[in-house]
Amino acid sequence: MPEPDASAARAALVERLHLAGREISAAAVMFHTALAARHGLSATEEKALDLLDRHGPMTPRELGTASGLAPASVTGLIDRLERKGFARRAPHPQDRRSVLVEVALDRAGDLGPLFEDWVRSLDELLARYSDAELAVIIDFLSESAARQRAATTRLSQQD
Numbered sequence: 587m588p589e590p591d592a593s594a595a596r597a598a599l600v601e602r603l604h605l606a607g608r609e610i611s612a613a614a615v616m617f618h619t620a621l622a623a624r625h626g627l628s629a630t631e632e633k634a635l636d637l638l639d640r641h642g643p644m645t646p647r648e649l650g651t652a653s654g655l656a657p658a659s660v661t662g663l664i665d666r667l668e669r670k671g672f673a674r675r676a677p678h679p680q681d682r683r684s685v686l687v688e689v690a691l692d693r694a695g696d697l698g699p700l701f702e703d704w705v706r707s708l709d710e711l712l713a714r715y716s717d718a719e720l721a722v723i724i725d726f727l728s729e730s731a732a733r734q735r736a737a738t739t740r741l742s743q744q745d
Contacts, residue, residue, distance in 0.1 A: 607730070621700050626670060630655075634663055635672055635694050643686035645678065654738030 615629060622632035637652045638644060644652065650660040664687050667673035671693045678684040712720065 617704065621697065624700065625672075625696060627672065628666075631663065631667055631670070631672070632697070634667065635689055635697070638673065638687060638689045639694070643676065643688040645684055645686060649687055652735075654735045654742055656742040659742065 618629040618632055622629050625632075627635075634649065634653060637649065641648075641652060646657070646660050646664060649655075649664070650657055653660070655663065664673065664675065667687075668675065672690055673687055673694075674690050675685040676688055678686050715723065
């Protein structure tokens with residue numbers, strides 16, 4: 587049987603990568619939906635809390651930029667997080683016309699322990715890879731996330 591040519595082999599790898607990406611996307615959505623539901627949140631609300639946790643207090647506009655959501659969606663999101671006690675609006679220290687959205691640590695801290703099992707399992711997986719391989723994985727995931735945020739923004743801006 588003849589060897590497949592390099593372009594066919596690459597096409598097969600790219601197809602497998604696309605499928606793996608779809609699998610991880612679905613797994614992530616389902617995980618975050620299940621985790622969020624334990625505290626009466628939607629997956630979007632839980633991920634907004636993650637953005638605020640990682641980046642610190644943000645203006646609504648900054649949260650919109652970081653999430654890719656339209657301004658009206660961000661306003662509703664912040665309203666829901668405040669009603670549920672997971673976030674609060676605070677006066678902006680440098681701009682009296684603006685507010686910052688910050689995590690209500692007393693309530694959002696309840697989410698952290700739910701990640702422990704997943705993080706432990708992920709650390710076991712990461713031990714299989716060299717530092718150079720981890721650098722490639724980080725580059726791919728970071729660039730993929732940036733491209734997905736851009737696609738989210740484009741979808742949010744369509745009529």
